[in-house]
Amino acid sequence: MNKDIYHFQSIEDSSLYTFTSEGIHGKIHKVVLMSPLIDELNAHFDPLFNLAFGDIVRLKDSWVLDDSIRTGNGDMPKVIATVAAIAIAFLEKHPHSTLSFQGYMDPKSAFLGKNQRNILYQRGINSNWEELSAKLRFWGVKAGKFESYTRGSTYDRILANRK
């Protein structure tokens, strides 16, 4: 991605990445994890990974990924561009994989029936469409069906793989 992104690091076998957001609330450590979904789904996706993204939170003597935190660090476009760059880096290392992702559904989103995080992520995809669509194929899941990704549509889940 040619956009402004954060420096990121791959921690393990290119499936776990970290970077640090810097904004009005200071430094927030972020993590992106690609988990293999191993079951009958792989017959169609071969293989499929689920992307999880959130803040790194220290709990007692361990760490967790928390995707429910609204950081509001004032750098959302840069954070989304970084996650997109990580997704591309992952798919370059795993060229036959498909990535699936869905934003965290907060209570407000559930009440409104609209996944606000997905809308945000899709805004990031749409505003970088020329570059992303040159490298990746996208699909969306809507009303229980897959369709080719169309800018302007809102999806429950988004899938992408390398062209």
Add this chain to the structure above:
Amino acid sequence: MKTFMEKQENVDQDAWIEDLLKDKEKFIEGIKNSPAVIKKNREAIEQLSKLKPPFPWIDDCSKQNVS
């Protein structure tokens, strides 16, 4: 060319990661077993396993292969 600020940002991030990775296995295990990750993976399988063929990428991929 990276600016001084960008280089500094990388150094800060690298130092933080270095510190974190002193207990790398525990960190990885904690992240992979996070309740949010387990919930997300379960939801993905539930949602995707309900979807029936034909899948659009089969058509897209075959077009890609032909061209």
